[in-house]
Amino acid sequence: MNGLNLTLLTDLYEMTMMQGYKQAHVKNHEVVFDLFYRTNPSNSGYAIAAGLQQAIDYIKNLSFSEEDLNYLRSLNLFTEDFINDLRNFKFTGDIYAIPEGTVVFPKEPLLRVKAPIFEAQFIETALLNIINHQSLIATKAARVCWAAEGDSVLEFGLRRAQGPDAGIYGARAAMIGGCTGTSNVLAGKMFDIPVKGTHAHSWVMSFPDELTAFREYAKAFPDNCILLVDTYDTLKSGVPNAIQVFKELREKNIKPKIIGIRLDSGDLAYLSKEARKMLDQAGFPEAIISASSDLDEYLIADLKRQGAKITMWGVGTRLITSKDCPAFGGVYKLAAERNEEGVLEPKIKLSENPDKVTNPGVKKIIRIYDKASGKIKADLIALDDETFDESKPLKLFDPVNTWKQMKLKPGTFTLRELLVPVFINGECVYQSPSVMEIREYCQHELSTLWDEAKRLTNPYIIPVDLSKKLYDLKKQMIDDIRGTSIDE
Amino acid sequence: MNGLNLTLLTDLYEMTMMQGYKQAHVKNHEVVFDLFYRTNPSNSGYAIAAGLQQAIDYIKNLSFSEEDLNYLRSLNLFTEDFINDLRNFKFTGDIYAIPEGTVVFPKEPLLRVKAPIFEAQFIETALLNIINHQSLIATKAARVCWAAEGDSVLEFGLRRAQGPDAGIYGARAAMIGGCTGTSNVLAGKMFDIPVKGTHAHSWVMSFPDELTAFREYAKAFPDNCILLVDTYDTLKSGVPNAIQVFKELREKNIKPKIIGIRLDSGDLAYLSKEARKMLDQAGFPEAIISASSDLDEYLIADLKRQGAKITMWGVGTRLITSKDCPAFGGVYKLAAERNEEGVLEPKIKLSENPDKVTNPGVKKIIRIYDKASGKIKADLIALDDETFDESKPLKLFDPVNTWKQMKLKPGTFTLRELLVPVFINGECVYQSPSVMEIREYCQHELSTLWDEAKRLTNPYIIPVDLSKKLYDLKKQMIDDIRGTSIDE
Numbered sequence: 001m002n003g004l005n006l007t008l009l010t011d012l013y014e015m016t017m018m019q020g021y022k023q024a025h026v027k028n029h030e031v032v033f034d035l036f037y038r039t040n041p042s043n044s045g046y047a048i049a050a051g052l053q054q055a056i057d058y059i060k061n062l063s064f065s066e067e068d069l070n071y072l073r074s075l076n077l078f079t080e081d082f083i084n085d086l087r088n089f090k091f092t093g094d095i096y097a098i099p100e101g102t103v104v105f106p107k108e109p110l111l112r113v114k115a116p117i118f119e120a121q122f123i124e125t126a127l128l129n130i131i132n133h134q135s136l137i138a139t140k141a142a143r144v145c146w147a148a149e150g151d152s153v154l155e156f157g158l159r160r161a162q163g164p165d166a167g168i169y170g171a172r173a174a175m176i177g178g179c180t181g182t183s184n185v186l187a188g189k190m191f192d193i194p195v196k197g198t199h200a201h202s203w204v205m206s207f208p209d210e211l212t213a214f215r216e217y218a219k220a221f222p223d224n225c226i227l228l229v230d231t232y233d234t235l236k237s238g239v240p241n242a243i244q245v246f247k248e249l250r251e252k253n254i255k256p257k258i259i260g261i262r263l264d265s266g267d268l269a270y271l272s273k274e275a276r277k278m279l280d281q282a283g284f285p286e287a288i289i290s291a292s293s294d295l296d297e298y299l300i301a302d303l304k305r306q307g308a309k310i311t312m313w314g315v316g317t318r319l320i321t322s323k324d325c326p327a328f329g330g331v332y333k334l335a336a337e338r339n340e341e342g343v344l345e346p347k348i349k350l351s352e353n354p355d356k357v358t359n360p361g362v363k364k365i366i367r368i369y370d371k372a373s374g375k376i377k378a379d380l381i382a383l384d385d386e387t388f389d390e391s392k393p394l395k396l397f398d399p400v401n402t403w404k405q406m407k408l409k410p411g412t413f414t415l416r417e418l419l420v421p422v423f424i425n426g427e428c429v430y431q432s433p434s435v436m437e438i439r440e441y442c443q444h445e446l447s448t449l450w451d452e453a454k455r456l457t458n459p460y461i462i463p464v465d466l467s468k469k470l471y472d473l474k475k476q477m478i479d480d481i482r483g484t485s486i487d488e
Numbered sequence: 489m490n491g492l493n494l495t496l497l498t499d500l501y502e503m504t505m506m507q508g509y510k511q512a513h514v515k516n517h518e519v520v521f522d523l524f525y526r527t528n529p530s531n532s533g534y535a536i537a538a539g540l541q542q543a544i545d546y547i548k549n550l551s552f553s554e555e556d557l558n559y560l561r562s563l564n565l566f567t568e569d570f571i572n573d574l575r576n577f578k579f580t581g582d583i584y585a586i587p588e589g590t591v592v593f594p595k596e597p598l599l600r601v602k603a604p605i606f607e608a609q610f611i612e613t614a615l616l617n618i619i620n621h622q623s624l625i626a627t628k629a630a631r632v633c634w635a636a637e638g639d640s641v642l643e644f645g646l647r648r649a650q651g652p653d654a655g656i657y658g659a660r661a662a663m664i665g666g667c668t669g670t671s672n673v674l675a676g677k678m679f680d681i682p683v684k685g686t687h688a689h690s691w692v693m694s695f696p697d698e699l700t701a702f703r704e705y706a707k708a709f710p711d712n713c714i715l716l717v718d719t720y721d722t723l724k725s726g727v728p729n730a731i732q733v734f735k736e737l738r739e740k741n742i743k744p745k746i747i748g749i750r751l752d753s754g755d756l757a758y759l760s761k762e763a764r765k766m767l768d769q770a771g772f773p774e775a776i777i778s779a780s781s782d783l784d785e786y787l788i789a790d791l792k793r794q795g796a797k798i799t800m801w802g803v804g805t806r807l808i809t810s811k812d813c814p815a816f817g818g819v820y821k822l823a824a825e826r827n828e829e830g831v832l833e834p835k836i837k838l839s840e841n842p843d844k845v846t847n848p849g850v851k852k853i854i855r856i857y858d859k860a861s862g863k864i865k866a867d868l869i870a871l872d873d874e875t876f877d878e879s880k881p882l883k884l885f886d887p888v889n890t891w892k893q894m895k896l897k898p899g900t901f902t903l904r905e906l907l908v909p910v911f912i913n914g915e916c917v918y919q920s921p922s923v924m925e926i927r928e929y930c931q932h933e934l935s936t937l938w939d940e941a942k943r944l945t946n947p948y949i950i951p952v953d954l955s956k957k958l959y960d961l962k963k964q965m966i967d968d969i970r971g972t973s974i975d976e
Contacts, residue, residue, distance in 0.1 A: 004492065008674035009652055011644070013685030015673065020691065020708035031694065071677040077709075117694060124688075128647035129655055136650070156499070159616035160815045162624070163653035164497055167617055170650065183613075185503065186496035189559040197501030200612075202822040203508065205835050206519065206605055220508035221565075232838050232969060266840050317815045326814035327648045327805045334690040347693050350720050352754050481720060 007062050008071070010125040015072070018118050019082045027085075027118040030093075030338040032362050034109035035127055038355060041139055041325040045459030046449055048142050048442060049110050050173045051134030052100045052422070053432040058126050059091050060428060091119050092426035096419040098365070100432070101138075101176050101442030103449055104418075105379055105464045108365045110135070110330070112419060117337075124332045133166065134173040136328035137320065140297075141177025142446060144315055146454050147297035149304060152312045154196050155182040156292055157320025170320045176438050178446070179315075191435040198224070198262065204231040210238065214245040218256075222249065226260045226290060229275070234266055239275045243282045260288030262314070268293065269306040276309035288312055296323065297456055333358045348477045354400075360477055361470065365418040368394065368408070375450050377413060378406065382467035390415055399466045399474075406463070495550050495577075496559070498613040503560070505609050507570045515573075515606040518581075518826040520850050522597035523615055526843060529627055529813040533947030534937060536630050536930060537598050538661045539622030540588045540910070541920040546614050547579050548916060579607050580914035584907040586853070588920070589626075589664050589930030591937055592906075593867055593952045596853045598623070598818070600907060605825075612820045621654065622661040624816035625808065628785075629665025630934060632803055634942050635785040637792060640800045642684050643670040644780055645808025658808045664926050666934070671802075679923040686712070686750065692719040698726065702733040706744075710737065713744045714778060717763070718753045727763050731770045748776030750802070756781065757794040764797035776800055784811065785944055821846045836965045842888075848965055849958065853906040856882065856896070857936065864936050865901060866894065870955035878903050887954045894951070 021027040040047050064072075064086045072078055072086070093115020098104055110131060113120050145153050155174040161167035171187035181196035182188060188195035199217055207213035210232055218225050227245065229238025242261050249256060261279070263271050268291045279287045291303075292314035300313055317323060335358065336344040346360035359381060366380040366388055378396055380388070388394065391410050398404035422430040433441065452460035466474065509515040528535050552560075552574045560566055560574070581603020586592055598619060601608050633641050643662040649655035659675035669682035676683035687705055695701035698720055706713050715733065717726025730749050737744060749767070751759050756779045767775045779791075780802035788801055805811060823846065824832040834848035847869060854868040854876055866884055868876070876882065879898050886892035910918040921929065940948035954962065 004652075006652055006674070008677055009646070009655065010673050011646055011671040011685055012673050012676070012683045013671065013687055016685060016709060017687050017691050020687065020705055021694070023708040024695075024704040026694065029694070033690070068677070072673075075676075075683065077712075121690065124690075125647050126652070129649055129652060132648055133651045133654070158497070158499055159613050159820075160620055160817070161617055162650040162809070162814065163621045163657050164492075164494055164614070164617060165651035165653035166621070167497065168651075183499040183501065185498050185500050185560075186494070188500070188563075189496055189556070195500045195563065197499055197504060199501055199505050199508065201837055202521070202609065202612075202820075203505050205822045205837055206509070206514065206517070206825055207512075216512040217508055220511040221504060224565075230839075265844070317817075321650070321809075321814040323814055326650065326809040326811055329648070329805075332647075332690075334693045337694055349689055349693055351718075356753070 005061060005063065005065065006058055006126055007064055008068055009129065010122060014122050014124055016077065017121050019078055021117050021121070022082055022085065028116045030114065030344070031117045031120050031334060032336040032344065033113045033120050033124070033332050034335045034359070034363065035111040035113070035131060035330055035332045036107055036109045037328060037330045038106050039329060040106060041136055041322060041328050042143065043457060044139060044143060045453040045455065045461060046103050046105060046139075047135055047328070048138035048177055048445075049098045049102045049104045049135055050100050050138035050176050051131040051169070052097050054130045054134070054169065055111070055127055056422060056428060056430065056432065058130060059095070059123065059423065062089060062091055064089055090426060091115065091123065091423065093119055093423065094421070094425065095423040097422045098418045099420060099441070101438040101445055102418065103376070103445045105462060107359065107464055108379060108381060109363060109419065112363070114362070128330050128332055132328040132330040134169055135330070136322050136326070137170045137173035138177040138442070139328070140319055140322040141174040141179050142442070143297040143456060144300065144319055145178030146446070147300040147304070147456065148313050151310070152180040153178065154312070154314045155179045155184070155319060156314040156316040158184045160317040161320045167320065172435055174319060175435050176442050178439065178443065193435050198226040199228055201228065201231045204228065211241045211244060214241050215248070218245050218249055222254050223257050225249070225256045226258065226262055226288065228264060229261045230263055230265045234263065234271050235274055235278070239278050243278065243284065246284050246287065247282070258288060259284065259286065260290060263289065263291045263310075264293050268310065269303050269308040272309040273307065290314060292316060294318065301456060335360060336362050346473060346477065348474065348481070350478065350481060357478065359466065359470065360474055363470065367416045367418055369414045369416065369448065371412050371414050374448055376448050376462055377408070378463040378465055380465050380467055381470060383470050383473070386467055386469055388415055396463065396465045398463065399471055493549060493551065493553065494546055494614055495552055496556055497617065498610060502610050502612055504565065506606050507566055509605050509609070510570055510573065516604045518602065518832070519605045519608050519822060520824040520832065521601045521608050521612070521820050522823045522847070522851065523599040523601070523619060523818055523820045524595055524597045525816060525818045526594050527817060528594060529624055529810060529816050530631065531945060532627060532631060533941040533943065533949060534591050534593060534627070535623055535816070536626035536665055536933075537586045537590045537592045537623055538588050538626035538664050539619040539657070540585050542618045542622070542657065543599070543615055544910060544916060544918065544920065546618060547583070547611065547911065550577060550579055552577055578914060579603065579611065579911065581607055581911065582909070582913065583911040585910045586906045587908060587929070589926040589933055590906065591864070591933045593950060595847065595952055596867060596869060597851060597907065600851070602850070616818050616820055620816040620818040622657055623818070624810050624814070625658045625661035626665040626930070627816070628807055628810040629662040629667050630930070631785040631944060632788065632807055633666030634934075635788040635792070635944065636801050639798070640668045641666065642800065642802045643667045643672070643807060644802040644804040646672045648805040649808045655808065660923055662807060663923050664930050666927065666931065681923050686714040687716055689716065689719045692716065699729045699732060702729050703736070706733050706737055710742050711745050713737070714746065714748045714750055714776065716752060717749045718751055722751065722754055722759050723762055723766070727766050731766065731772065734772050734775065735770070746776060747772065747774065748778060751777065751779045751798075752781050756798065757791050757796040760797040761795065778802060780804060782806065789944060823848060824850050834961060834965065836962065836969070838966065838969060845966065847954065847958065848962055851958065855904045855906055857902045857904065859900050859902050862936055863938050864950055865896070866951040866953055868953050868955055869958060871958050871961070874955055874957055876903055884951065884953045886951060887959055
C-alpha cells in the first residue's frame with residue numbers, strides 16, 4: 001500500500017459514473033455517503049473498527065499521474081474533458097469516522113463522507129477495501145485473544161495471508177485487536193510493533209540430529225531459548241532433548257531470560273500436559289510452553305477447557321485470513337444529497353430484504369453507557385442535528401419490534417458521540433495514534449462490553465436503535481416510495 | 489507489492505535462524521527446499537499454480553537498506569557481524585518452478601530452491617505468501633468459470649479483498665484462472681487485463697427517479713448500456729424503466745454495441761427468467777442479462793440447473809477471498825543438504841500425521857498424458873537424476889496402497905517435465921508471459937483434465953505417484969529414524 005500509488009485502486013464503474021455525473025451536470029452536487037456493515041463477522045457480538053490511518057493516507061495521496069491518465073484514455077471510454085478534470089483531482093470534502101480500535105456494531109456508519117458526488121463516489125472502493133480488511137482482522141484478533149484469557153497471542157500468519165498487504169496490514173490490525181506481537185518483520189518496522197519468533201523444523205533438520213540443533217540454537221540465542229520439539233517425536237525426542245539443553249545451560253551457569261518449548265503438531269492438550277510434567281520434574285517450572293498449529297478462538301477455548309498447559313499461542317492462518325469468515329461486509333451507501341434549495345435531502349435504498357434498506361439522512365451515533373458499570377447499554381443512530389442530554393430521561397425502542405422499549409433515568413447513563421472529524425474541507429484534521437496506543441485504547445473499549453456480548457457463539461446482542469426522528473423519517477420515505485405501487 | 493521494498497517481508501525466525509546458521513558455521517551449506525501444498529483448496533480435484541512473476545520480482549529486488557539494517561539493529565537480537573552480512577545480501581542460488589497457469593496437484597514442488605541455507609531460509613515466508621495467495625485465487629476462479637460453462641465471468645471483488653494487494657494480485661490470479669475481466673482499474677493498468685463495469689445503486693439514487701437515472705446513463709454511455717435494475721423494485725420498476733430507455737434509444741436510431749440489465753439482489757433464477765420474457769416481448773432479444781450478488785461456483789451451477797437466463801456473471805467476495813477456503817496451504821520444506829563429501833544428502837521430516845511426512849531428496853515432476861485423449865493420466869514425483877522414456881513401458885504404483893498399480897504401454901502415453909529453470913546461480917533465466925498469455929495457457933491446461941476431475945464436489949483424484957527409487961529412499965529413511973526408537 002505504501003509506495004504504490006493507489007489512486008487507480010477503484011472499480012471501473014466509479015469512474016464511468018463520475019463521467020456520467022459530469023455529463024448530467026450534477027458532478028458538484030454535494031452528497032453524503034455512509035460506510036457501514038450489516039452483520040458482525042464470525043457471528044460475533046461486536047466488531048473492532050480498524051484501517052482509518054490507511055484510509056487517511058489514501059485520501060491524502062490521491063493524485064492521477066500522466067501515466068494513469070494515458071491508461072484511462074487508452075480504454076476508449078472517457079472524454080478528454082473528463083480526463084482533464086482528473087488531472088487536478090483532490091478530495092475537498094468532510095469525513096467523520098469512528099476511531100480505530102473502537103467497538104462497533106452493525107448499521108453504524110464507521111465513516112461518513114460529505115463531498116461533491118464526483119469525489120465521494122470515486123473513493124468508495126478503496127475506502128471499503130481498506131476498512132473491510134483491517135476491521136475484519138482486528139475483530140478476529142479480539143476474539144482469539146479473548147479465548148486466550150490473558151495469555152500472550154502472537155500473529156504468525158504472513159505465509160498464508162492473501163498477499164503482502166494482507167500480511168502487513170493484517171498484522172497491524174491483529175495488534176489493534178489485542179495480539180502481543182507478530183512474526184512479520186516488515187510490519188514490525190512499519191508500525192513499531194513487537195516482532196517475535198524462534199526457529200522452524202528446517203533448523204532441526206539441517207543439523208545431523210535434534211540435540212545438536214537445539215544446542216546450536218541455545219548457543220546462538222542464549223537469552224531467548226524456545227525450542228521447537230516436534231520435528232521427529234515430541235515426547236520421546238523433542239522434549240527430552242530440550243531438557244538436556246536447558247540442563248547444559250544451567251551447568252554452564254547460563255541463565256536465559258526465557259526458556260521453553262513450542263508444540264506445532266499432535267494433540268496439544270495431551271502433549272502440553274505431558275511436557276509440563278517432564279519440564280517440572282526436570283526442574284524447569286519456569287519453562288514456557290507455547291503452541292501453534294491451526295489455532296483459532298474455538299480451539300484455544302477448547303484446549304483451555306481441557307487443561308492444556310499452554311500459556312503462549314502462535315496463531316497463523318485462521319487469524320490472518322479470518323478463516324471462518326474471510327470478508328467484512330462493509331458497504332457504502334448514499335444517505336443524502338443537497339437539493340436545489342440547498343437542503344441536504346435524505347436518500348434511501350429499498351430492498352426485498354428488509355435488512356438491506358438503508359438509513360436515510362445525515363446521521364451520528366450516540367453510545368449510551370451504563371453509568372454504574374461503564375458498560376455499553378445501547379447505541380443510538382440519530383440525525384446529526386438532534387441533541388441528547390444526560391440530564392433528561394432517554395427513551396429507546398427497537399426499530400423492528402417497536403414494543404421493545406427501554407427508559408433510562410437521568411444519572412444512570414452517560415452519552416458519547418462516536419464519529420469524530422477526520423477531514424474538513426479536504427484538510428486532514430485528525431492525528432492517528434500509534435498502533436500500540438490504538439491497541440491500548442481497544443483493550444479499554446473491549447472492557448466496556450459485557451462478557452455476554454463477547455461470547456464466541458450466540459453472544460448477547462447490544463441494541464442499536466434509531467432515534468424517533470430518524471425512525472419516522474425512514475418510515476415516511478418507505479411509505480412514499482411503496483405507496484405508489486400496488487401489488488397485483 | 490510494487491513500490492514498497494519487500495525485503496523485510498519475512499518471519500522473524502527466518503532471520504534468527506540465519507544468524508544461528510552463521511554462528512554454527514553452516515550458513516553456506518547448500519540446501520534444497522521444496523515449496524508444495526498438501527491438499528487442494530475447496531476440495532477441488534486440482535489447483536492452478538500462480539504468482540511466479542511476483543516471486544521472481546521479489547527475489548530480484550532483495551536488498552536491505554540502511555534503514556532496514558538500523559531497524560534490525562534496534563531489535564537487540566542480532567550481531568553487528570550478521571547485520572553486515574545482510575548489507576550485501578543477494579540470492580545466488582537456483583530456482584526451478586512450475587509455470588503459472590499450470591494444473592498442479594498436492595505434494596508436487598511448485599518451486600524448488602537450491603541455495604546456501606542462509607539465502608534459502610530467508611526467502612521462505614515471502615515466497616509462500618505470494619504463491620499461496622495467487623494459486624488460491626486462480627484455482628477458485630477456474631472453478632467458478634467452469635461452473636459458468638463458457639459464460640463470461642467478471643471479477644468484482646476489490647472492495648471485499650483482504651487489502652489492496654489482495655485486490656490487485658487477486659484480480660491478476662482470477663484472470664489466470666479464466667475470468668474475462670475485472671472491475672479493478674489499477675490491476676487493469678498494471679497487468680494489461682480488461683476492465684469492466686457500469687453503474688451502482690448510488691447512481692440511480694442520486695437522480696430524482698430511476699427513469700431519469702437510466703436516461704442519463706444511456707446518454708453518457710450509449711455504446712455500453714447495462715442498467716442496474718434492482719434499486720427500488722426489479723420487475724415493477726427497474727426492468728420496465730430499462731425497456732423504456734432502450735426503446736427511446738431505438739426511436740432516436742442510437743444503436744448501442746451492448747444493451748442489457750444487471751440483477752444484484754433477489755432470486756436471480758426467477759428474476760432473470762421474468763426479465764428475459766419482458767425484454768424479449770419488448771423486442772430486445774439481444775439485451776444481456778448479467779448478475780451479481782454473493783455468487784460462487786456452487787450458486788452459479790445451481791442457477792444454471794434452474795434455467796436462469798443469465799449469461800454474464802459478476803463474482804465478488806466469494807472469489808476474491810476464496811470464501812469457503814481462504815488459504816492455500818503451501819509449505820516450504822527442507823529436502824536435501826550438501827554433506828561434507830559434497831553430496832546432496834536427502835532430508836526428511838516425520839510427523840504423527842503420515843500425510844505430513846515429506847518427500848526427501850532433489851526431485852522433479854513428470855506429467856504423464858494419455859496419448860489418445862491428451863488428458864492427464866498421472867503425475868510422477870521422481871528423483872532429479874532419474875530418466876524416463878516414452879519408448880519403454882512405465883509402471884506406476886500408489887505410494888500408500890502399493891498394490892494399486894498401473895502399467896503403461898509404450899505409444900499410449902507422453903511425458904512432460906513440469907519444473908523449468910527460473911534462476912540459475914542467482915540470475916533470472918525465465919521470461920514470464922503476459923497475464924493474458926498465461927490465461928490462454930491455463931485454458932489449455934484445464935482442457936488436459938478429465939471432466940470428472942473438474943467436478944465441484946467429490947472430484948476424481950488424478951494419481952500422484954512416487955518413482956520406485958524415491959519410494960525406496962523415503963521408506964529407508966523413515967525406517968532409519970523410527971528403527972532407533974521402540975514404543976513403550
